[in-house]
Amino acid sequence: MPIVLIVAEQQPDGNLRKATLNAISAGKQLAEKAGGELHIALVGKDPAKVADELKGYGAKAVHLGAAAELEHYLAETYAPAIAALAQELKADYIGMASTAQGKDLLPRVAGRLRAAMATDVMAINGSGADITFTRPMWAGNVFADVKLTTPVKVLTLRATEFPAAAGGQGAAEVKTFSPKVEASKTKFVDFKEVKSARPELTEARVVISGGRGTKGDFKEIEGLADDLGAAVGASRAVCDAGWVPNDLQVGQTGKVVAPALYIAAGISGAIQHLAGMKSSKTIVAINKDPEAPIFQVADYGMVADLFKVLPELRAELAKLK
Amino acid sequence: MKILVTAKRVEDPESKIKVKPDGSGIVQEGLKYKINPFDEIGVEEGLRLVAKHQGEVVVVSIGGKEVQEQLRHALAMGAHRAVWVNHTGPVDQLGIAALLQKVVEKEQPDLVILGKQSIDDDQNQVGQYLAEFLGWGQATFASKVESMESEQEKNKVPAIVLTADKKSVQVIREVDNGLATVECQLPAVVTTDLRLNQPRYASLPGIMKAKSKPIEELTPAKLSVDVTPAIQVLKMSAPPARKAGIKVADVPALVEKLHNEAKVV
Ligand SMILES: Cc1cc2nc3c(=O)[nH]c(=O)nc-3n(C[C@@H](O)[C@H](O)[C@H](O)COP(=O)(O)OP(=O)(O)OC[C@H]3O[C@@H](n4cnc5c(N)ncnc54)[C@H](O)[C@@H]3O)c2cc1C
Numbered sequence: 367m368p369i370v371l372i373v374a375e376q377q378p379d380g381n382l383r384k385a386t387l388n389a390i391s392a393g394k395q396l397a398e399k400a401g402g403e404l405h406i407a408l409v410g411k412d413p414a415k416v417a418d419e420l421k422g423y424g425a426k427a428v429h430l431g432a433a434a435e436l437e438h439y440l441a442e443t444y445a446p447a448i449a450a451l452a453q454e455l456k457a458d459y460i461g462m463a464s465t466a467q468g469k470d471l472l473p474r475v476a477g478r479l480r481a482a483m484a485t486d487v488m489a490i491n492g493s494g495a496d497i498t499f500t501r502p503m504w505a506g507n508v509f510a511d512v513k514l515t516t517p518v519k520v521l522t523l524r525a526t527e528f529p530a531a532a533g534g535q536g537a538a539e540v541k542t543f544s545p546k547v548e549a550s551k552t553k554f555v556d557f558k559e560v561k562s563a564r565p566e567l568t569e570a571r572v573v574i575s576g577g578r579g580t581k582g583d584f585k586e587i588e589g590l591a592d593d594l595g596a597a598v599g600a601s602r603a604v605c606d607a608g609w610v611p612n613d614l615q616v617g618q619t620g621k622v623v624a625p626a627l628y629i630a631a632g633i634s635g636a637i638q639h640l641a642g643m644k645s646s647k648t649i650v651a652i653n654k655d656p657e658a659p660i661f662q663v664a665d666y667g668m669v670a671d672l673f674k675v676l677p678e679l680r681a682e683l684a685k686l687k
Numbered sequence: 688m689k690i691l692v693t694a695k696r697v698e699d700p701e702s703k704i705k706v707k708p709d710g711s712g713i714v715q716e717g718l719k720y721k722i723n724p725f726d727e728i729g730v731e732e733g734l735r736l737v738a739k740h741q742g743e744v745v746v747v748s749i750g751g752k753e754v755q756e757q758l759r760h761a762l763a764m765g766a767h768r769a770v771w772v773n774h775t776g777p778v779d780q781l782g783i784a785a786l787l788q789k790v791v792e793k794e795q796p797d798l799v800i801l802g803k804q805s806i807d808d809d810q811n812q813v814g815q816y817l818a819e820f821l822g823w824g825q826a827t828f829a830s831k832v833e834s835m836e837s838e839q840e841k842n843k844v845p846a847i848v849l850t851a852d853k854k855s856v857q858v859i860r861e862v863d864n865g866l867a868t869v870e871c872q873l874p875a876v877v878t879t880d881l882r883l884n885q886p887r888y889a890s891l892p893g894i895m896k897a898k899s900k901p902i903e904e905l906t907p908a909k910l911s912v913d914v915t916p917a918i919q920v921l922k923m924s925a926p927p928a929r930k931a932g933i934k935v936a937d938v939p940a941l942v943e944k945l946h947n948e949a950k951v952v
Pocket residue numbers: 693694695696723725726747748749750776777778779780781783800801802803804805807808809810811812813814916917918919920
């Protein structure tokens with residue numbers, strides 16, 4: 367019976383990264399289509415912290431591998447641990463959310479197992495042994511259906527395309543194992559966390575993004591975000607200029623978001639930006655230039671100065687409350 | 688320091704990509720080609736490192752004879768010499784990494800710099816496969832703290848820092864929720880993110896000089912690598928188009944739509 371192994375991820379605070387839940391539901395879908403069963407793996411210093419949570423998502427088993435050497439995430443130490451577990455379980459598919467860690471780690475696991483890999487999988491098609499994956503290419507201008515022909519197949523899963531798994535689906539068996547630990551030629555030095563009181567960009571229901579048109583003044587964008595409990599995003603131009611932290615970049619080579627509402631202010635709508643927000647449910651664009659390509663994907667466009675519109679918008683929204 | 692940098696040929700990021708009606712690929716007519724932008728950042732970083740620590744930048748590309756254009760571009764930026772793995776036809780990431788492994792074993796660089804992803808296939812895999820095949824450390828998504836307007840950037844200071852004993856590099860990585868710093872023993876694999884540096888333009892003398900710089904030709908057969916792909920691209924299609932939206936005249940009209948039509952506020 368095909369085994370689908372989904373690798374869970376803990377945040378620096380030890381809590382489960384939310385995108386893991388989307389990967390779990392993708393894993394479940396894959397297991398159903400392939401006629402197999404879902405397993406979840408987590409390695410680290412203290413995976414037990416989220417054991418109770420992981421139990422409830424309808425997996426056959428949750429495999430926890432704790433080791434002091436795995437305190438700080440490094441692809442070089444996590445890959446042997448995951449690959450050895452996958453071999454022991456005879457996993458056919460290994461998947462993980464398309465987070466920074468997923469993209470760093472899984473190709474290394476795939477390399478170890480000489481497995482072919484598909485990045486940013488958006489859909490799982492077919493059944494039984496005949497499974498294909500849909501993934502974006504050329505900044506999402508092309509969707510490709512690909513087939514992986516190696517015995518073990520590796521995937522990262524795009525969180526915006528699969529619902530978050532719901533808890534309370536029975537209790538999976540929790541198994542502990544001692545992870546394979548190998549010496550590493552890389553060592554962790556430090557992690558500078560960008561702390562924000564706002565919701566996580568990839569998880570927020572509403573995202574307010576600013577572009578070069580803000581000239582670096584994010585006051586009104588942040589104000590509107592706080593009024594709506596929204597996350598703040600940005601275009602590459604803004605991150606390059608150092609106006610906001612890098613990890614707020616939305617796009618082909620940044621974060622992919624799909625909130626209920628995405629407001630783009632002073633963003634032209636380059637294809638690389640669109641690649642990261644085109645699947646948002648409702649898109650609003652505020653731009654001075656009526657020809658800006660962002661209007662081609664916007665449900666509601668306003669040709670206007672963002673410095674005038676944003677304060678007005680905040681006042682008007684306040685009236686709804 | 689000897690640094691090996693990859694230079695993949697990709698469609699110009701500004702070009703409009705269209706899928707062929709039969710789904711067998713993209714329409715090639717009218718497309719312009721460039722070095723993958725992340726690889727150009729890799730070449731720049733390599734040049735900054737050897738400017739500071741001496742050494743040589745060797746650039747490698749895999750593809751048909753047209754990839755020599757991208758190799759010449761890197762040579763014009765200042766790379767010292769080039770390796771061309773002559774191969775036409777499909778090859779997947781496993782194949783590319785296996786070829787690069789052989790080139791690395793031949794060249795014995797201290798550092799290999801690749802792009803974090805190609806802007807055509809967007810796979811983000813080759814650097815990690817290569818590091819695993821070689822048993823080397825990896826630092827993906829290399830970035831820096833300083834902005835593109837900083838003094839450090841203006842002075843072309845490398846963001847990858849060689850440690851005092853010259854046996855390791857420190858790399859700042861762009862990850863979720865912040866920046867992680869790792870130290871990799873050399874030799875190591877680094878993949879570039881967008882904000883590692885702003886690549887230089889090739890100067891006219893640089894372009895002239897590049898014409899006489901050597902390009903060594905290799906083939907998968909010479910490197911004894913089987914490049915039969917394990918990934919089959921079965922079909923390509925255009926993504927579903929969003930339905931056309933409307934322009935709203937003023938803020939009250941916008942809020943009315945968001946509240947009553949889209950029901951998102
Ligand atoms: C005609 C054609 C047919 C194809 N058929 C297939 C197929 O059947 N199956 C399949 O899986 N793929 C196929 N491909 C795509 C395949 O060739 C990928 O480009 C290749 O696997 C590299 O993957 P990537 O660019 O996504 O790697 P990524 O992991 O996104 O790239 C990371 C880095 O690897 C380096 N790199 C990647 N490719 C090269 C290169 N050629 N030379 C130098 N450095 C490189 C670059 O530095 C890049 O920044 C085909 C492409 C073409 C043009």
